[in-house]
Amino acid sequence: MLASVIFYLAFVVGVTSLNNGIGKLPKLGYNTWNVYQCDYNATVLLAQAQAIVDGGLLKAGYDTFMLDDCYSLRKRGDGGSIVADPEKFPDGMKSFTKSLKALGFNAGIYSDAGYETCAGFPGSYGHEVQDLETFSDWGFSYLKYDNCYIPFDQVTQENVYGRYVRMADAIESHAQQPGSTPFQLALCEWGWQQPWVWARRLGQSWRVGGDIRPVWSALASIINSASFISSSSDFYAHNDFDMLEVGNTGTGTPPGNLTFDEAKSHFTAWAFLKSPLLIGTDLANTISDTFEILGNKDILKISQDPNVGEAIVPFRWGANEDWTFDPVHPAAYWTGNSSYGVVFMLLNTLDEPQNMFFNLTESWAIRAGRVYSVYDMWSHTENGTALRNMTVTLPPHGVAALLLNDAGPEPENYEPYCAGYWQCSYPNGTYYSN
Structure with missing residues (x-):
């Protein structure tokens, strides 16, 4: 005691x-x-x-x-x-x-x-x-x-x-x-x-x-x-x-x-x-x-965000299955929230250039059915908008630091109806197949 x-x-x-x-x-x-x-x-x-x-x-x-x-x-x-x-x-x-x-x-x-x-x-x-x-x-x-x-x-x-x-x-x-x-x-x-x-x-x-x-x-x-x-x-x-x-x-x-x-x-x-x-x-x-x-x-x-203290977290490992402990190839796809938009960090852990693809809604902070503006925090440029997904090409051991902000609804009746087709359903309960 x-x-x-x-x-x-x-x-x-x-x-x-x-x-x-x-x-x-x-x-x-x-x-x-x-x-x-x-x-x-x-x-x-x-x-x-x-x-x-x-x-x-x-x-x-x-x-x-x-x-x-x-x-x-x-x-x-x-x-x-x-x-x-x-x-x-x-x-x-x-x-x-x-x-x-x-x-x-x-x-x-x-x-x-x-x-x-x-x-x-x-x-x-x-x-x-x-x-x-x-x-x-x-x-x-x-x-x-x-x-x-x-x-x-x-x-x-x-x-x-x-x-x-x-x-x-x-x-x-x-x-x-x-x-x-x-x-x-x-x-x-x-x-x-x-x-x-x-x-x-x-x-x-x-x-x-x-x-x-x-x-x-x-x-x-x-x-x-x-x-x-x-x-x-x-x-x-x-x-x-x-x-x-x-x-x-x-x-x-x-x-x-x-x-x-x-x-x-x-x-x-x-x-x-x-x-x-x-x-x-x-x-x-x-x-x-x-x-x-x-x-x-x-x-x-x-x-130094005064309103959001949490760090970004991985949403996909990339070179390995998720949750794989690998000191050579750590998690490559990261996201988090901030006062300035949704943060994405893509990290090329390979020794060669890589095209890195991801769906926006793999991030917990992204709303489905919306278009997002893309700001590059290294080039300090606005890079248009992203609809559903993105591909970024990175040099060996390179990084992308992106800030995404809601730019309005995606086009009406845009197909496929769900960016992640699994569990996507019509009102009658029928699954939608991509």
């Missing part, structure tokens, strides 16, 4: 931590890890932030600058507080976040639910309240919380959920302080224990797999996993598919080799599936195509 009461209280605290006015929409911003890992300082990071501003991405909504692992000394200070690395931040962490805010950014930081972070710096287990106060004092308001170097079971007597509750409790306690800035909690649990089921009780986003790599096979594998859990996203609750690998990857990782079409597919899927959009590439040394992709206003407005 006591264990049940403790679990119930943890659940209540977790739910309360979501009601702090932030995290409704997927986070847009930048993360330092994939470019720099531990090799950075305040100067190079502020140059990256300036590149985001100069490229127009801050104006497009990428307003959070996320400082990942390796920012502190290896040992805590005498009072137990985390100490910022004075070589990386010679003017102090407050000066760094002040500079970010002067450019127009919110500041995010990283920690861990274990004894150490994944790179071996101080983790927050046993210091949750103290570390959160430190982060707040430094000027941060967004916390990515990892899951490395966890204590023995006999120490915690908790599973991963219980260890994350400790930081959720600290965030809730912090929020009760007069004048405090609410913290947004992003869980980095990697997906092994199905965080899409329970993590919304504690934070606003959760990782659903391992670290991303800038190759098509890695993206296809992530989209495959997303094919089965996309419906778990909504306001204040976002599947996190890891960082955006659009553009150069910098010095910390091997150069990316995504084609332009693959990069568009990557960005479209992450945005329409309502993942946080945290850029993980070097924007200070990149090409204009990168900014063109990341700054696509039509795609971003679906990600």
